[in-house]
Amino acid sequence: DAGVTQSPTHLIKTRGQQVTLRCSPISGHKSVSWYQQVLGQGPQFIFQYYEKEERGRGNFPDRFSARQFPNYSSELNVNALLLGDSALYLCASSLVGGLQMNTEAFFGQGTRLTVV
Amino acid sequence: KQEVTQIPAALSVPEGENLVLNCSFTDSAIYNLQWFRQDPGKGLTSLLLIQSSQREQTSGRLNASLDKSSGRSTLYIAASQPGDSATYLCAVEGGMRFGAGTRLTVKP
Numbered sequence: 001d002a003g004v005t006q007s008p009t010h011l012i013k014t015r016g017q018q019v020t021l022r023c024s025p026i027s028g029h030k031s032v033s034w035y036q037q038v039l040g041q042g043p044q045f046i047f048q049y050y051e052k053e054e055r056g057r058g059n060f061p062d063r064f065s066a067r068q069f070p071n072y073s074s075e076l077n078v079n080a081l082l083l084g085d086s087a088l089y090l091c092a093s094s095l096v097g098g099l100q101m102n103t104e105a106f107f108g109q110g111t112r113l114t115v116v
Numbered sequence: 117k118q119e120v121t122q123i124p125a126a127l128s129v130p131e132g133e134n135l136v137l138n139c140s141f142t143d144s145a146i147y148n149l150q151w152f153r154q155d156p157g158k159g160l161t162s163l164l165l166i167q168s169s170q171r172e173q174t175s176g177r178l179n180a181s182l183d184k185s186s187g188r189s190t191l192y193i194a195a196s197q198p199g200d201s202a203t204y205l206c207a208v209e210g211g212m213r214f215g216a217g218t219r220l221t222v223k224p
Contacts, residue, residue: 033212
């Protein structure tokens, strides 16, 4: 079985541009979460989607948005990019979602976004 | 607000040593805690998941314990190997709150 897949693996964008990152969860998993990881820090939670509905949101500005599709894949959009948005963006999938999530989270290899 | 702290931030040990990594959290009302491994520039690999009703989990040379009342979890690695070199992260509440990680180096 394929694991969590993310695309693209690397991306370079200019300040002010918009970017879309994609994630395909493990087959059978209905929850997708997005994280931002700056070098030297742990991942910061951005969004969680379960059954195509937003179930959690971290402390990120409205420039960040996401959605989940009927096939449970997901996109993360970031508008008006800032230099500080440069990071590794990680996607995780799990069987179920919500704070009372008692199933393991499985991560993709991430998308390295560089904003210049 | 839940805060997760991992100590030490970095650790270097000779091959073969047994070692303990620590994770502490401020709000004991957690549902689960998960330990991950991350190689440089890569995604996270799940190591162990401990449910709130459990005290410990074991997988091979790894053993993780959870003490909710004291807000602590430990990851014990037995007979460390150079291949264990990586950053180890703990997360609570389904990954919604991560620690900054412990960077482990195992020297041959």
